[in-house]
Amino acid sequence: MSAGRPFLACACFFSDNVFVERYGLHVRYRDEGQLRRDHGRALRERGCRSEEEFRAALREIEAEVQRRKQLTHQSVERKAIISKCYKRKHPEVYILQDSFLAPDFLEIVRYCTSPDAHLHGLLRYIKSFSDKRIYRLPVFTEEFCQAFVDELENFEQSDMPKGRPNTMNNYGVLLNELGMDETFITPLREKYLQPITALLYPDLGGACLDSHKAFVVKYSLHEDLDLSSHYDNAEVTLNVSLGKDFTEGNLYFGDFSQDPTPVPKYIEIEHVGAQGLLHRGGQIHGALPIASGERWNLIIWMRSSAIRNQLCPMCNKKPELVEAEGFGDGFTETLEDDAPETVNLCSLW
Numbered sequence: 244m245s246a247g248r249p250f251l252a253c254a255c256f257f258s259d260n261v262f263v264e265r266y267g268l269h270v271r272y273r274d275e276g277q278l279r280r281d282h283g284r285a286l287r288e289r290g291c292r293s294e295e296e297f298r299a300a301l302r303e304i305e306a307e308v309q310r311r312k313q314l315t316h317q318s319v320e321r322k323a324i325i326s327k328c329y330k331r332k333h334p335e336v337y338i339l340q341d342s343f344l345a346p347d348f349l350e351i352v353r354y355c356t357s358p359d360a361h362l363h364g365l366l367r368y369i370k371s372f373s374d375k376r377i378y379r380l381p382v383f384t385e386e387f388c389q390a391f392v393d394e395l396e397n398f399e400q401s402d403m404p405k406g407r408p409n410t411m412n413n414y415g416v417l418l419n420e421l422g423m424d425e426t427f428i429t430p431l432r433e434k435y436l437q438p439i440t441a442l443l444y445p446d447l448g449g450a451c452l453d454s455h456k457a458f459v460v461k462y463s464l465h466e467d468l469d470l471s472s473h474y475d476n477a478e479v480t481l482n483v484s485l486g487k488d489f490t491e492g493n494l495y496f497g498d499f500s501q502d503p504t505p506v507p508k509y510i511e512i513e514h515v516g517a518q519g520l521l522h523r524g525g526q527i528h529g530a531l532p533i534a535s536g537e538r539w540n541l542i543i544w545m546r547s548s549a550i551r552n553q554l555c556p557m558c559n560k561k562p563e564l565v566e567a568e569g570f571g572d573g574f575t576e577t578l579e580d581d582a583p584e585t586v587n588l589c590s591l592w
C-alpha cells in the first residue's frame with residue numbers, strides 16, 4: 244500500500260489543535276485577529292478576561308507553534324544521541340518476544356488469524372464497553388510490564404535528552420527516540436494487533452494500520468495528574484496499563500465538561516494492570532486525576548494512510564501534505580488512480 248512511499252505530515256500540525264494549558268482549551272492559530280474571533284469567547288469563559296491574560300495565552304500559543312516547527316529536527320538529534328550514549332538496563336525488552344505477551348492475548352490473535360474468524364466470535368474473548376466500540380483485552384505479562392517500566396525509569400533518571408509525548412503530557416517517553424519502533428512496536432502492530440483491529444474497526448482502516456506513534460505517559464502526584472479531553476491523531480488507539488500502583492485516574496470517554504446531565508454522556512473505564520483498551524482515536528476522551536501512586540501507560544496511536552489520506556483527522560480537511568521524518572503523521576502521497584481501490588480494500592475487509 245504505502246510500501247516504499249515516504250510517510251508525510253499535514254501542514255495543520257503547525258496551526259491546529261494548539262493546547263492552551265492554563266485554560267485547558269485547544270485552539271486553531273493563524274494570527275492574533277483570528278484567535279480573538281474564533282476563540283475569544285471560549286477563552287473568556289475559561290477565565291482569560293484581561294488584555295494581559297490574553298497576551299500571556301498568545302505567548303503560550305506562539306511558543307508552542309515555534310516548538311512544533313523545531314520538533315522533527317530535535318527528535319532526530321535526540322534519537323541519535325540516545326542510540327549512541329544511552330546504556331540500556333534491560334536490553335531484552337527492546338525486542339518483542341511472544342513470552343512478553345499474555346497467553347490469552349496470543350489466543351485472541353490465533354483466533355483472529357484463523358480463516359473463519361469474525362467479529363462476534365472475537366467478542367467472546369474480549370470485554371466491550373457500551374456501544375462506543377471500546378474494548379478491553381489482556382496484552383502483556385506482569386513480568387514484562389515490570390521490566391519495561393524499570394527500563395523507562397532508568398531512562399527517565401539518565402541524563403539523556405528527552406522529548407515529550409505531546410503538549411498535554413510533561414512526563415513520559417517517546418518510544419521511537421528510544422529505538423523501540425522497528426524491533427518492538429512495528430511487529431506488535433503488524434503481527435498481533437492488526438488481525439484484531441481488522442475485525443473491530445474495518446471502517447477505520449483496521450486491516451491496514453500501516454504506521455503509528457508510540458509513547459508512554461506517566462502520572463504521579465508531583466508531576467502530571469491527569470489529561471484533558473482530546474482526540475488522538477490516530478484511527479485506532481491502544482492504551483495498555485503498565486502499572487505501577489495507583490488509585491483513581493480512570494480513563495473517560497465522552498464530553499466530561501457537559502456532565503452531570505440526567506443521562507450521563509460519558510463513561511469511565513478503569514485501567515487494569517497489563518491489560519489494554521482499544522478505542523477509536525477520534526473519540527473524545529481524557530484521564531481523570533490519580534489520587535496516589537504512579538500510573539504508567541503505553542499508548543500506541545495506530546494510523547491508516549488509506550483512511551487519513553482522504554481526510555486529516557486533526558483538521559478535518561483533505562491533508563495538505565508536508566515532508567516528515569520516519570512515520571511522519573502517517574499520510575502518504577496518493578496517486579490519482581490508487582486511492583479509491585486502497586480504501587475499498589480496507590473497508591470491505
Ligand SMILES: O=C(O)CCC(=O)C(=O)O
Nearest residue numbers: 460475482494530540542
Ligand atoms: O492516560 C491515559 O490513559 C490516556 C492517554 C491518552 O489518551 C493519550 O495519550 O492520548
Ligand SMILES: [Fe+2]
Nearest residue numbers: 473474475528
Ligand atoms: Fe488519547
